[in-house]
Amino acid sequence: MDAVALTRQLIDIESISGNEAPVGQFLYRELCRLGFQTKTMPVERGRFNLYAVSPEHARPAVIFSTHMDTVPPFIPSSEDETRIYGRGACDAKGIIAAQIAAAHRLRQEGIFTGLLFVVGEERDSLGATVANAQILDKQIPASRFLVNGEPTENCIALASKGTLRVEVIASGRMAHSAYPELGDSAIDKLVEALTRLLAMPLPNDPEIGPCTLNIGLIEGGRAPNVIPDSARADLLYRLIGPSDELRRQIVATAGDQVKIEFPLEIPFLRLRTIEGLPTMIAAFTTDIPQLGNWGEPLLVGPGSIHVAHTEGEYIEKQQLAEAVDLYCKVAKHLAG
Numbered sequence: 001m002d003a004v005a006l007t008r009q010l011i012d013i014e015s016i017s018g019n020e021a022p023v024g025q026f027l028y029r030e031l032c033r034l035g036f037q038t039k040t041m042p043v044e045r046g047r048f049n050l051y052a053v054s055p056e057h058a059r060p061a062v063i064f065s066t067h068m069d070t071v072p073p074f075i076p077s078s079e080d081e082t083r084i085y086g087r088g089a090c091d092a093k094g095i096i097a098a099q100i101a102a103a104h105r106l107r108q109e110g111i112f113t114g115l116l117f118v119v120g121e122e123r124d125s126l127g128a129t130v131a132n133a134q135i136l137d138k139q140i141p142a143s144r145f146l147v148n149g150e151p152t153e154n155c156i157a158l159a160s161k162g163t164l165r166v167e168v169i170a171s172g173r174m175a176h177s178a179y180p181e182l183g184d185s186a187i188d189k190l191v192e193a194l195t196r197l198l199a200m201p202l203p204n205d206p207e208i209g210p211c212t213l214n215i216g217l218i219e220g221g222r223a224p225n226v227i228p229d230s231a232r233a234d235l236l237y238r239l240i241g242p243s244d245e246l247r248r249q250i251v252a253t254a255g256d257q258v259k260i261e262f263p264l265e266i267p268f269l270r271l272r273t274i275e276g277l278p279t280m281i282a283a284f285t286t287d288i289p290q291l292g293n294w295g296e297p298l299l300v301g302p303g304s305i306h307v308a309h310t311e312g313e314y315i316e317k318q319q320l321a322e323a324v325d326l327y328c329k330v331a332k333h334l335a336g
Helices: 005-012 021-033 089-108 126-138 186-199 244-254 288-294 317-335
Strands: 037-044 047-053 062-067 082-086 112-119 145-148 155-158 162-171 212-220 230-239 260-267 279-282 296-299 314-316
Touching: 005 021, 005 082, 005 089, 005 317, 021 037, 021 089, 021 162, 037 126, 047 126, 062 089, 062 317, 082 089, 082 212, 082 317, 089 112, 089 314, 089 317, 112 126, 126 288, 145 288, 145 317, 155 296, 162 186, 162 244, 186 212, 186 230, 186 244, 244 260, 288 296, 288 314, 314 317
Parallel strands: 062 112, 062 145, 145 296, 155 279
Antiparallel strands: 037 047, 047 112, 082 314, 162 230, 162 260, 212 230
């Protein structure tokens, strides 16, 4: 298999979250051509996951998995002597190519693994959630290990930080800006609460690193000459442990002039490693928490997360080739 050529073919099929069907159809045909027993797993509105196994062994102990969707905008592929460029090069179409190449090679050696490619990881992990239910419903047999692919520069992750989304909501009363005493500024309340939250100490772990905060979105107000009656901000904390105490501190620190809501949490995870392989800490989240029924998880893949989601996203060709060898090594170790 030519993993470089397959990576470029995958990049050149636009698959921004919600529009994964064309790349899924291409992969279905490619997996069938390679002799894998492949099935689609409907998700919603024409979107589907893919699950593939070797016909010789329908209950593999090890599943390779990653996601088919990308963030916008679509960027077609290009390459030079050492790198492949384009949207999804490292997150995660190069990983798909490496996992297929590894599964194909292993099959030729009489070692049988499965492949699970899901939709929606970049948005809401809906594909992973649907895939997890398939195991519960016994539509797919459970495996022992799930090797999830994300850009870790071929280092195996000791842990993956979690995510806590926080909405800070302020309400006030409109008035003419010439008479502020007649109104009640929601934006003033929001700014004061955010200032306190930015100053709030966050936990730190000597091995995992710090919990971090990003204020990603602020909106509110009507016009420059109107005292604002509403304002809100969306925050994201990267978790390094349980969130119970952090939630309590956020509510207490923000104060009673604003309302706090917690619309989403993806938990912090410590992960299985393999002795002798280089390690890292993933400061990002993955589909792993939504795939708990698919076996004990490991996290490893080619490419750097530092260039994922950028206009210059790329994957090193050498790292892509090394990933095929690495996935084979990991599968053999796990299969025992």
